[in-house]
Amino acid sequence: MSFELKQTKGRARSGTLRTAHGDIETPFFMPIATKGAVKTLSSTDMKDLGAQILLSNTYHLMLRPGLDDMMGLGGLHKLMGWDGPLLTDSGGYQVFSLSKMNKTTEDGVKFQSHIDGSHVELTPEISMQMQAAIGSDIIMQFDDVAAGDSTRERYQEAMERSLRWAQRSKKAFDSSEGRQLFGIVQGGTHEDLREQSAKGLIDIGFDGYAIGGLSVGESREDAYRIVGVLTDQLPEDKPRYFMGGGMPEEIVTYVSMGVDMFDCVLPTRNARHGTLFVWTGEDINPDGSFYKILRITNEQFALDQGPIDAHCDCHTCKTTSRAYLRHLFRTGEILAFRLATIHNLHFYLTLMSRLRKQIVLK
Amino acid sequence: MSFELKQTKGRARSGTLRTAHGDIETPFFMPIATKGAVKTLSSTDMKDLGAQILLSNTYHLMLRPGLDDMMGLGGLHKLMGWDGPLLTDSGGYQVFSLSKMNKTTEDGVKFQSHIDGSHVELTPEISMQMQAAIGSDIIMQFDDVAAGDSTRERYQEAMERSLRWAQRSKKAFDSSEGRQLFGIVQGGTHEDLREQSAKGLIDIGFDGYAIGGLSVGESREDAYRIVGVLTDQLPEDKPRYFMGGGMPEEIVTYVSMGVDMFDCVLPTRNARHGTLFVWTGEDINPDGSFYKILRITNEQFALDQGPIDAHCDCHTCKTTSRAYLRHLFRTGEILAFRLATIHNLHFYLTLMSRLRKQIVLK
Numbered sequence: 001m002s003f004e005l006k007q008t009k010g011r012a013r014s015g016t017l018r019t020a021h022g023d024i025e026t027p028f029f030m031p032i033a034t035k036g037a038v039k040t041l042s043s044t045d046m047k048d049l050g051a052q053i054l055l056s057n058t059y060h061l062m063l064r065p066g067l068d069d070m071m072g073l074g075g076l077h078k079l080m081g082w083d084g085p086l087l088t089d090s091g092g093y094q095v096f097s098l099s100k101m102n103k104t105t106e107d108g109v110k111f112q113s114h115i116d117g118s119h120v121e122l123t124p125e126i127s128m129q130m131q132a133a134i135g136s137d138i139i140m141q142f143d144d145v146a147a148g149d150s151t152r153e154r155y156q157e158a159m160e161r162s163l164r165w166a167q168r169s170k171k172a173f174d175s176s177e178g179r180q181l182f183g184i185v186q187g188g189t190h191e192d193l194r195e196q197s198a199k200g201l202i203d204i205g206f207d208g209y210a211i212g213g214l215s216v217g218e219s220r221e222d223a224y225r226i227v228g229v230l231t232d233q234l235p236e237d238k239p240r241y242f243m244g245g246g247m248p249e250e251i252v253t254y255v256s257m258g259v260d261m262f263d264c265v266l267p268t269r270n271a272r273h274g275t276l277f278v279w280t281g282e283d284i285n286p287d288g289s290f291y292k293i294l295r296i297t298n299e300q301f302a303l304d305q306g307p308i309d310a311h312c313d314c315h316t317c318k319t320t321s322r323a324y325l326r327h328l329f330r331t332g333e334i335l336a337f338r339l340a341t342i343h344n345l346h347f348y349l350t351l352m353s354r355l356r357k358q359i360v361l362k
Numbered sequence: 363m364s365f366e367l368k369q370t371k372g373r374a375r376s377g378t379l380r381t382a383h384g385d386i387e388t389p390f391f392m393p394i395a396t397k398g399a400v401k402t403l404s405s406t407d408m409k410d411l412g413a414q415i416l417l418s419n420t421y422h423l424m425l426r427p428g429l430d431d432m433m434g435l436g437g438l439h440k441l442m443g444w445d446g447p448l449l450t451d452s453g454g455y456q457v458f459s460l461s462k463m464n465k466t467t468e469d470g471v472k473f474q475s476h477i478d479g480s481h482v483e484l485t486p487e488i489s490m491q492m493q494a495a496i497g498s499d500i501i502m503q504f505d506d507v508a509a510g511d512s513t514r515e516r517y518q519e520a521m522e523r524s525l526r527w528a529q530r531s532k533k534a535f536d537s538s539e540g541r542q543l544f545g546i547v548q549g550g551t552h553e554d555l556r557e558q559s560a561k562g563l564i565d566i567g568f569d570g571y572a573i574g575g576l577s578v579g580e581s582r583e584d585a586y587r588i589v590g591v592l593t594d595q596l597p598e599d600k601p602r603y604f605m606g607g608g609m610p611e612e613i614v615t616y617v618s619m620g621v622d623m624f625d626c627v628l629p630t631r632n633a634r635h636g637t638l639f640v641w642t643g644e645d646i647n648p649d650g651s652f653y654k655i656l657r658i659t660n661e662q663f664a665l666d667q668g669p670i671d672a673h674c675d676c677h678t679c680k681t682t683s684r685a686y687l688r689h690l691f692r693t694g695e696i697l698a699f700r701l702a703t704i705h706n707l708h709f710y711l712t713l714m715s716r717l718r719k720q721i722v723l724k
Contacts, residue, residue: 035693036686042697044681064693065664072665079686302427303434319406324398324441331397331426334696335404 002180002207003239007360011231011258014359017208017239019053019085019137020178021077026239026260027359029251029352030055030087031345032268035064036080038345039268040338043082048315049345050353053085053137055263059094062120062130063113075135087263088136089243090127090169090184092143093212104144106161124168132174140210141169143184148217155188158213162186163200170204180207182241188213189222191229198233209234210241211259224253231258248277248351249288255355256286267348271340274329277347279311284354291347296340301326314346315339364542364569365601369722373593373620376721379570379601381415381447381499382540383439388601388622389721391613391714392417392449393707394630397426398442400707401630402700405444410677411707412715415447415499417625421456424482424492425475437497449625450498451605452489452531452546454505455574466506468523486530494536502572503531505546510579517550520575524548525562532566542569544603550575551584553591560595571596572603573621586615593620610639610713611650617717618648624714629706634699636691639709641673646716653709658702663688676708677701 003026005015017024031038031046033054038046046054056076065073073079076086095102095109102111108123127142142165146158166183173181183201187193201209211230214223227242234240241261242254251262267277274297282290294308304322316325316339328336365388367377379386393400393408395416400408408416418438427435435441438448457464457471464473470485489504504527508520528545535543545563549555563571573592576585589604596602603623604616613624629639636659644652656670666684678687678701690698 035689035695037690037695037697040696040700042681042701044677060693065689069664073667073685078667079683079689081681081683081686302431305435305440315406319404319443321441321443323435324443327397327427327441328399331422333397333399334402334699335399337696338402338700339404 001237002178003237005237009359010256012256012355012359013258013260014356015260017260019180021083021085021137022052024052024085025356027255027352027355028052028261029348030261030263031348032057032263032265033080033082035060036076038341039272040334040341041345043080045342046082047084049342050349051084051345053087054082055087055089056134056136057091057094058088058127058130058134059091059098059122061088061134062091062122063115067130067133070130070133075133077135085137086135087138088131088134088140090131090140090142091122092127093145093244095122096145096147106164108142124165125172128169128172128174132179135177136179138180138182138208139173141166141181141183141206143186143212145213146186146188150188152188152190152193155186155190155193159186159193159197163197163204166201166204166206170206182206182208182210184210184212184243185230185234186213189218189226191226194226194230195233198230202235206238208239208241208261210243210261212243214242215244215246220250223250224257227254227257227259247288248291248348249286251348251351252284252288252355253286255359262352264348267344268341271344272337274336274340276308276340277344278309279347281311284351284358296322296325297329298326308343309347312343312346312350314343316343316346363599364540365599367599371721372618374618374717374721375620375622376718377622379622381542383445383447383499384414386414386447387718389617389714389717390414390623391710392623392625393710394419394625394627395442395444397422398438400703401634402696402703403707405442407704408444409446411704412711413446413707415449416444417449417451418496418498419453419456420450420489420492420496421453421460421484423450423496424453424484425477429492429495432492432495437495439497447499448497449500450493450496450502452493452502452504453484454489455507455606457484458507458509468526470504486527487534490531490534490536494541497539498541500542500544500570501535503528503543503545503568505548505574507575508548508550512550514550514552514555517548517552517555521548521555521559525559525566528563528566528568532568544568544570544572546572546574546605547592547596548575551580551588553588556588556592557595560592564597568600570601570603570623572605572623574605576604577606577608582612585612586619589616589619589621609650610653610710611648613710613713614646614650614717615648617721626710629710630703633702633706636698636702638670638702639706640671641709643673646713646720658684658687659691660688670705671709674705674708674712676705678705678708
């Protein structure tokens, strides 16, 4: 088994996910290296930050450098100088969210590149081929993603098609080199569709199960409800991955429900807008009182020579005052993005390690 | 004496420039931290790169954070977390090159901020006050800079005014905390004006002498000729600073003429455009055969897994292939700017340390 459950506390779990590029302690957070780099940071930086695994986007890497060059380069680990685990999404979500024109058929999706408008095709088989070329350790099935405000009929169609594409993904999946394949549960906020999706995926059988199609505009209550239903239904002995969530208190909540894996653009994207997560000193809990948001560009920090976060020991907090970081943002210095990104990622990664400790210390 | 000459080889010199924030081995190169940060890099990065001193721009810091905040912050060393020496220019050149509207009178310059169009005034006295607030170790006189294509009359006017402003700068200069004040030789490419400027400055007496008003479009031969004339005339026992030059072979040439200090935007600006300096393995000499230019965005590097520069041991060359750096530039990743800047600065700083060794090893 590649997933070993070690401790539980209520429904929360802690364990180890083994990959060909190393073990990962769960629950964990994956910084997003969309195009082969976590924005502003290097692979060395990610190692220094203690990131256990990175997530890259198949859609972006398929456009640049493309399948042929990725094969010629020997995969993304080698290209970006990252020897830890990598997970890749399948491209389905990006086609839906980034491409101006796309047309979905039973075969797959045809779309126009958001970069140069060229016509590209993505199918379960092509997605598996591209993710294998990337050399991803955890490969996601190709799925059909319904928009957040879709009708029940569209959710049902997308969920059922995603099941058929799950089957095709598994058939096309090359499990050599210790690669793992995850299925993705769809079905919007409809519990019955979600349960049908989960059951269908479990019947096919995957190395792990992701909850997709949330964090797309639904209410937080709806998301919590769906995740609660699914973590009851998904197999105990397989890792569970919540795709594309969330604020710190959402991650805490999902961990308490038994989710093991997370990714999110919030720490990195917010960082680039000067929006920083700082600890309050309170214990970690689902009400979010353990952190607050600091907008570093505010005038009040002009002469503040204190660290961004007195509770943090990241590189930024050890070297940079609030006044300096504000000055860097205000004067448009790229360094600001880097320093803020380091802090916010350190916050999310520390949140996960604190959550792991809470589960182990009953 | 703050400047100690240790070795000469022909007209080239090596020595030590002592400042309140540490000694600097000459000849040296100053990376440019225009607004209090070398673009894309932190003060920690600059220390890791072995930069001995940084240069900041009074004009930019006067606009943001401004005089009052800079005083409130206790100076730039504290703000940017840099405990090494700092040199600041006087603002004269930036007013001339960046401000849309400026009006020079005998009193000083009135100009519109290039950021918000507000009206600002810079005089020798205000420049001295701002540079003292910054806490600069080496302060430049306020000067009148003539455009590169000016008439002899304009060069003469600017040079003579710069001499009067040199006198006023010296009078307003606060020499506490070990600060040093440098005069700036002007006069375009007219040898007699340059000699008159140098003589006038020497009569006033400064801690060092800068050659200003070159690298503004004149021919390389004219610049070499003027520098050759001036290094004959400037005092042996004071440091000589060539402002705003040049390509590697120009720096080699100026060092061979007896110049001690350099700054230049080329390594950092070129880096951000993917233009990298790489060693050829040839000995350092004024014909420039010791380096070549590598445009990393070229198609030829798409699958090149070798380092940027096989002769270089910078962080970038140790961690990043040509293929990866090209991919990062091509996909617009900010990390590309950082990695390229580290390499180019390492090249310039290594060039200086190799030049120092050449002078010491006769």
